[in-house]
Every structure is written in C-alpha cells, then in structure tokens.
Amino acid sequence: MSFITRGFSGRGREHDDRLPPGQTLVSDFPVLSAGPTPEVDTADWEFTIRTESGVHRWNWDEFMALKIDEVDTDIHCVTHWSKLGTQWRGVSLDTLFESVETEQEYVMAHSYGGYTTNVPLDELLDGKAWVAFEFDGEPLDPEHGGPARLLVPHLYFWKSAKWVRGLVMMDQDEPGFWEQNGYHIHGDPWKEERYW
Amino acid sequence: MSDATTSQVMALGAAVESVPRSGWHAATVGAVHRETPNASRLELDVEGWPGNAAGQHLDVRLTAPDGYSATRSYSIASSGASTRVVLAVDKLPDGEVSPYLVDDVRAGDMLEVHGPLGAFFVWAPAAETGDDRPVQLIAGGSGVVPLFAMAQAHADADDPTPFRLLYSVRTPDDVYFSEELRGLSDASAPLRLDLVYTRRTPDGWPTPAGRITREALEAAVIPAADRPRVYVCGSTGFVERVADWLVGFGHDPRSVRTERYGGM
Numbered sequence: 001m002s003f004i005t006r007g008f009s010g011r012g013r014e015h016d017d018r019l020p021p022g023q024t025l026v027s028d029f030p031v032l033s034a035g036p037t038p039e040v041d042t043a044d045w046e047f048t049i050r051t052e053s054g055v056h057r058w059n060w061d062e063f064m065a066l067k068i069d070e071v072d073t074d075i076h077c078v079t080h081w082s083k084l085g086t087q088w089r090g091v092s093l094d095t096l097f098e099s100v101e102t103e104q105e106y107v108m109a110h111s112y113g114g115y116t117t118n119v120p121l122d123e124l125l126d127g128k129a130w131v132a133f134e135f136d137g138e139p140l141d142p143e144h145g146g147p148a149r150l151l152v153p154h155l156y157f158w159k160s161a162k163w164v165r166g167l168v169m170m171d172q173d174e175p176g177f178w179e180q181n182g183y184h185i186h187g188d189p190w191k192e193e194r195y196w
Numbered sequence: 197m198s199d200a201t202t203s204q205v206m207a208l209g210a211a212v213e214s215v216p217r218s219g220w221h222a223a224t225v226g227a228v229h230r231e232t233p234n235a236s237r238l239e240l241d242v243e244g245w246p247g248n249a250a251g252q253h254l255d256v257r258l259t260a261p262d263g264y265s266a267t268r269s270y271s272i273a274s275s276g277a278s279t280r281v282v283l284a285v286d287k288l289p290d291g292e293v294s295p296y297l298v299d300d301v302r303a304g305d306m307l308e309v310h311g312p313l314g315a316f317f318v319w320a321p322a323a324e325t326g327d328d329r330p331v332q333l334i335a336g337g338s339g340v341v342p343l344f345a346m347a348q349a350h351a352d353a354d355d356p357t358p359f360r361l362l363y364s365v366r367t368p369d370d371v372y373f374s375e376e377l378r379g380l381s382d383a384s385a386p387l388r389l390d391l392v393y394t395r396r397t398p399d400g401w402p403t404p405a406g407r408i409t410r411e412a413l414e415a416a417v418i419p420a421a422d423r424p425r426v427y428v429c430g431s432t433g434f435v436e437r438v439a440d441w442l443v444g445f446g447h448d449p450r451s452v453r454t455e456r457y458g459g460m
Binding site for chain 1: 217218222255258259260261264265267268269292300301305306308310313314315316317432436439440442443449450452453454456
C-alpha cells in the first residue's frame with residue numbers, strides 16, 4: 001500500500017547500498033533505553049554464560065585478558081537511524097564459546113538493570129557478535145551501554161544489549177524485554193523485522 | 197543469574213500490558229494548527245486504527261512522487277478507541293520529515309502511519325491495571341506529548357491516582373497543550389502542573405529562567421517514599437540527567453520509565 005503524500009519531496013537522494021529499507025543516516029549516536037542508566041563499576045562487573053551443565057564466569061581482568069577484536073561495522077536502530085562504519089573493540093562470542101559446551105540453541109542476554117533480549121545462538125557465532133567495551137577508541141559511555149554491551153550488528157540494535165552481564169542458554173526461543181514490549185522476535189533490518 | 201536479577205526481570209515482565217496490534221494504515225489529515233512557534237498539532241483520521249494506549253507512538257511514512265520515502269517515529273498525544281489520532285510535531289532544524297509536517301501539510305493530505313507501537317512507556321487507569329501508586333510525569337520540551345496523553349487519559353477515566361507533571365520548556369510561548377493542561381489542573385481528577393522555564397519566564401515568575409537543578413527537581417516531584425511510578429520523556433541529555441537524579445533521591449530504577457529523543 002504505498003501512495004504519494006502531496007507536497008513532500010524529501011531531501012536525501014544519495015543511494016547507499018549499506019542502508020537497509022526505512023533507515024536514515026545519522027552522524028550522532030542516539031540512545032534508546034527504557035529506564036535510568038545503571039551504574040556498573042568494572043571492579044564489580046562479571047560476565048557469565050549459563051548452560052544446561054553449569055555457569056562460566058569472567059571478571060573484568062579475566063575478560064580483558066581474552067583475545068580482543070577490532071570491529072568496523074554498520075549499526076541500525078529500530079527507530080529508523082543507521083550509523084555506518086562504527087569502530088568497536090570487544091571479545092568475539094566465538095572466543096567466549098570456545099570453552100562452552102551446550103546443546104541448547106537459543107540465548108537470552110541479561111543486562112544490569114534487569115533488561116533482556118533473545119537471540120538464536122547461531123546468530124551470535126562465526127564472527128557475528130561481540131561483547132564490546134570500546135567505541136571510537138574510548139571506553140564505552142554508560143548511556144551507550146558501558147562498561148560492556150553486546151554487539152550484534154546484523155540485527156536491529158536493541159538486540160545489542162547494553163550493560164550486558166550474561167547469557168542464559170535456552171532450549172526454545174523466548175521473547176526478551178523489548179520483544180515482549182512490541183519489538184520483533186528476530187529483528188533483521190534488511191527484512192524490516194521491526195515490530196510484532 | 198542471581199535471585200535479585202530474576203525478580204527484577206519478573207517485575208519488568210509483569211509491567212507488560214496488552215495493547216492493540218500494530219499495522220500500516222492510510223491516514224488523512226483532518227485538521228492542522230500551529231501549536232507553538234516551532235510546532236504543529238496534527239489530527240489524523242486513520243482508517244482501521246485499532247485504538248491506542250496513552251504513551252504509545254507511531255511511525256509516519258511520507259512518499260515523494262519519484263518513490264523516495266522517509267519514515268520517522270512520533271509520540272501520540274491522544275489515546276483510546278478513536279480513529280482520530282493527534283500528534284504534536286516539533287520542527288527539527290535539520291529535519292527532513294518534521295519541516296513538512298509542521299509547515300507544509302494541510303487538511304485533506306494523506307500519509308501512511310504504522311502503529312500503535314510500544315507497550316512499555318504506557319499508562320492505563322488503575323481500574324484496568326490494579327496499580328494505584330501515584331504518577332509523576334517529567335517532560336523536557338516536546339517530550340510532553342506522550343505524557344499529555346497520559347494526563348488526558350487520567351482525567352477522562354476520572355482516575356483517583358494522584359498525577360503530577362513537571363514540564364521543562366524554553367519559554368511561555370513553547371508550552372504545548374497550554375489550554376488543555378490548564379483544564380486538566382481543574383478537572384475532578386486533577387493534575388498538578390509545575391512549569392520550569394529554561395530561557396524566558398512569564399512576567400512576575402518567582403524563579404529566574406534556567407535549567408532545572410537537582411534541588412528544584414527534588415522539590416517538584418512526588419517523593420520517593422510515596423513510591424510513585426515515574427515517566428520521563430525528553431532529549432537524551434535531559435532524560436539522563438533527570439533519571440540519574442531520581443535514582444539518587446531513592447526512586448526505584450524499575451519504577452522510572454524513560455523515553456529519549458535521539459536528536460534526529
């Protein structure tokens with residue numbers, strides 16, 4: 001159903017193959033959050049992966065001792081903005097899962113502050129996701145998810161859980177916080193999987 | 197996960213309310229008028245609109261003759277079953293969609309909307325939710341739009357929940373819904389309204405113009421001891437500052453819901 005709106009000509013016509021449908025380029029870094037920004041000290045920070053057989057834990061120093069990747073990627077927010085060529089540093093989920101054995105295929109990411117988001121495990125592996133702690137050469141700001149956030153750039157950015165504290169493996173896909181509150185269970189920007 | 201985290205997740209999950217399903221709809225502009233020197237109020241007649249909860253938003257899509265389209269999200273100033281949906285749009289200096297909606301659109305024009313959207317930053321009467329804790333609304337500039345919808349819904353429902361709105365705005369000319377807000381203050385389920393002017397005050401105003409301070413915020417909101425539900429909407433900077441202070445005053449972070457305008 002698309003029709004022309006009288007009098008609207010629009011502005012940008014520059015076509016960029018990196019821009020998914022319905023998205024607009026921005027140069028700043030807008031914020032989408034449901035509540036206050038939690039204050040998390042790296043001295044207290046911990047990252048866990050819970051599977052059917054137990055819990056794997058890393059504190060901040062152990063995490064920083066892991067192999068660190070430089071990531072150059074585009075990010076796409078469900079609220080219609082995209083940012084191209086963003087620079088991150090973080091630990092690949094491939095690295096974290098090297099020591100983790102699990103038959104469970106779905107993941108619920110949990111954050112400090114209580115928020116959750118769900119992602120299938122195969123969408124986090126093979127160089128598709130990181131736990132990032134640096135943006136543009138600086139430690140990640142608390143309002144953008146610092147000290148560390150999930151980075152899953154091929155999905156809408158609410159899947160890149162801010163203030164991430166751990167992953168809980170699940171037998172079945174279940175909706176997280178944003179997904180229960182109106183956002184799509186999967187969230188592929190190229191298919192415009194924005195809402196229920 | 198610790199027990200504390202689990203209970204937090206459950207508390208957040210329990211807040212999910214049932215809202216109509218979203219979809220694309222054709223909308224006709226029924227009326228448009230100037231809200232402030234920089235903003236317009238649009239009343240849209242939306243075919244097949246399923247109604248919306250107070251605080252929800254929608255996407256507006258505009259399509260140019262060559263097929264180029266642009267989509268933006270806007271908060272809804274109205275709520276309930278009506279297919280007439282009210283928006284109040286602030287013109288962004290470098291905007292693409294908002295200048296059209298504020299300056300160019302006229303009654304009879306057609307555009308597309310997708311919604312209603314969002315199930316978290318919403319308010320419903322205590323009779324529906326069973327939650328009768330007091331409600332504190334805190335608006336920065338055009339962030340008042342979804343909060344006005346909540347205050348109006350509160351009055352329409354004659355809801356007994358205490359309601360208070362703190363509204364930070366540049367000048368007296370920039371106040372959205374000024375007549376309606378005055379009316380709500382006199383309603384049988386009254387709204388207590390506190391205005392803060394950041395650039396210019398009305399004549400004889402007791403405090404000078406300026407950004408709200410931590411002390412002024414604490415004095416103008418329902419105290420943490422009364423366990424209010426708090427809704428904060430505005431620019432990212434405003435929301436970050438206010439929400440951090442609220443947590444500092446002892447408000448439970450789970451009772452503070454925020455909506456931030458990104459800056460595009």
